[in-house]
Amino acid sequence: MRRQLVAGNWKMNASSEMTGSLLTGVLENLPADRDIAVFPPFPYITQAVAETAGTPVMVGAQNVAAEESGAFTGEVSAAMLADIGCSMALVGHSERRALYGERDYDVLVKVRQLMANGITAVVCVGETIEQRKAVREESVVSEQLSLLIAELSNADWEKIIIAYEPVWAIGTGETATPEQAQAMHAFIRSELKKVSDTVAEKTRILYGGSVKAASAAELFSQPDIDGGLVGGASLDAAEFTAICRA
Numbered sequence: 001m002r003r004q005l006v007a008g009n010w011k012m013n014a015s016s017e018m019t020g021s022l023l024t025g026v027l028e029n030l031p032a033d034r035d036i037a038v039f040p041p042f043p044y045i046t047q048a049v050a051e052t053a054g055t056p057v058m059v060g061a062q063n064v065a066a067e068e069s070g071a072f073t074g075e076v077s078a079a080m081l082a083d084i085g086c087s088m089a090l091v092g093h094s095e096r097r098a099l100y101g102e103r104d105y106d107v108l109v110k111v112r113q114l115m116a117n118g119i120t121a122v123v124c125v126g127e128t129i130e131q132r133k134a135v136r137e138e139s140v141v142s143e144q145l146s147l148l149i150a151e152l153s154n155a156d157w158e159k160i161i162i163a164y165e166p167v168w169a170i171g172t173g174e175t176a177t178p179e180q181a182q183a184m185h186a187f188i189r190s191e192l193k194k195v196s197d198t199v200a201e202k203t204r205i206l207y208g209g210s211v212k213a214a215s216a217a218e219l220f221s222q223p224d225i226d227g228g229l230v231g232g233a234s235l236d237a238a239e240f241t242a243i244c245r246a
């Protein structure tokens, strides 16, 4: 049985005060039957790790350097993330792909850095509205997964979570229908069979894109949806808590 995970990607939104109050709200209402993770901006990770110490809440980063260490001004390495207590990191978020030119090869290299440091990679995939209109959503997602499927070992996959985030649903208020999301999640799981049946069965696949408390329960009850990656709604403790318990 895959344990569900609800993760909050705060994107570039936070302050010390907000980090404290958001986490207080989340910790007051933790569900017992699900994993919960938060992805604050880099400067607030240490605070979040301290404030969630001794609780089941995991803390992750929104990005990681492709390089190990050295003269890479402005970058943050996987070793540093491990050192400050991060157990997860997002890789290949659609905003990183669209705004910062991140390619599938960069995603693979970053995943490898995370693996080498014992950090779980949450790899984000998803098609644009043009690609969906052209009925290319499956081929786009298949392409985004193909290097990982070709290059990573069965053991590596124990440290990978996939997040399906259709670009047209991110920050738009337009959630994929449970049927659309389930269909893509089932497709992703069938792609993972190329690695092995075990990997296909065990890998958690999260849905992301305008998840709200009102839509979460139906999405999370689909057989191949193992939780959510929540953006905007994760910045409101009451809303995020309701999603975590949906």
Ligand code: 13P
Pocket: 009, 093, 165, 169, 170, 171, 172, 173, 208, 209, 210, 211, 229, 230, 231, 232, 233
């Ligand atoms: P929204 O929930 O704001 O649509 O963002 C989704 C997302 O990009 C999470 O990584």
